[in-house]
Amino acid sequence: MQATAREVALNVLAGVEEDAAYSNLLLNRALQRAELSPADSGLATELVYGTIARQATLDYFLNRFIKSGVKRLNPWVRSLLRMSLYQIRYLDRIPPHAAVNEAVEIAKKRGHQGIASMVNGVLRSILREEGELTLPDDLPAAERIALEHSHPLWLVERWIAQYGEETAEAVCAANNQPPKTSLRVNTLRGSREELLGELEAEGRTVRASELSPLGVIVESGGNLADDHGYRDGRFSIQDESSMLVAEALAPEPGMKVLDCCAAPGGKTAHIAEKMQNRGEIVANDLHEHKQGLIAEQAERLNLSCVETSVGDALTLKDRYEPASFDRVLLDAPCSGFGVIRRKPDLRWAKTPDDAASIAKLQRQLLGSVAGLVKPGGILVYSTCTIEREENQRAVAEFLRDHAEFVSEPFDVPSLENAPQTGGAGMQILPHQFGSDGFYIARLRRRS
Incomplete structure (x- = not known):
């Protein structure tokens, strides 16, 4: 018997809970196997990403109705209750009683009558008291934002310190909107x-x-x-913010360009198009299996000037002559906090230590590839995060230690009136244009 959209979504959510699997990979595989209609595939996708995104808020309210607490439940039961409350609270198009009835049927099929009765009891209690499911009025700002917009408290506190309360809340709210x-x-x-x-x-x-x-x-x-x-x-x-990276790099036909961390190849292809497919682009990536993704992009777009390369970006300085590239792009590995809208589980997977360790790697990478830029050439550093430690501070330290480079502004008319956060480069926040959070710095090597 074919699985329903809710059963497919539950299997994915339980897999994320039990195996710490990536939701997008698990969901893609599940949808390919299930052969749902387009409408049901859309519902399953909404249930998976929405439930993960709103997890903290859902758990906060579920804990009022579960004596032992949500965390003590079997992972699939916990996922079923979260998914059902998500429908009741956030999806207007699904009648609440339909969500409850479907949850009870799934519980009977997957568990036993006792679990089904518990699920039924919890969800019907929630329906009776739905109007009272509100947050306390006296919560400190960071706690209120963390609960209302379902983000880890440590991350909200960090963003308030960096951007202020109003901007931090706007970022968190934007992260729960569907990506364009x-x-x-x-x-x-x-x-x-x-x-x-x-x-x-x-x-x-x-x-x-x-x-x-x-x-x-x-x-x-x-x-x-x-x-x-x-x-x-x-x-x-490609996301709009990401399109600005090649604009900042400003490659010209006939140039020699290095893209240090190129997979899956979107920015590489954009660079090749700006060069009118004339010149040479080395598109390097750490992972051999991702080389094919870059080559596929180039082939689909009929771009012949792209040459793929595999290896650690820290070793590029040993593989190429110093000052041998007109343009170098370092789209660095990062915490990814600018793309939470697309990858909602990122917010729960990362820790403060992760952000600190990736910042250390970014500084090593910047210092390592800088010598490959010709005098007068351009090095662009970009990330898909909004963390100052990984962005403005990384570039400030690089410029302090590399007097041969100078920060150079680049023209993005749409950002002229967008408030900037100081320091070199340009920071796009997720709520400003409904695009990914992105940082881009253009650094020119003195002639």
């Missing part, structure tokens, strides 16, 4: 205006990105990876 679908037009195959027209003719609702000059936002219209325009290399699927 955005495309980058391949300018070797046409203009943004032409692509907008083609997509509209296919019945999609689209608009030009405010943030990126090459970006297109898709408001509705299904899976773009199945679109003939994608297969034919007319566009790539």
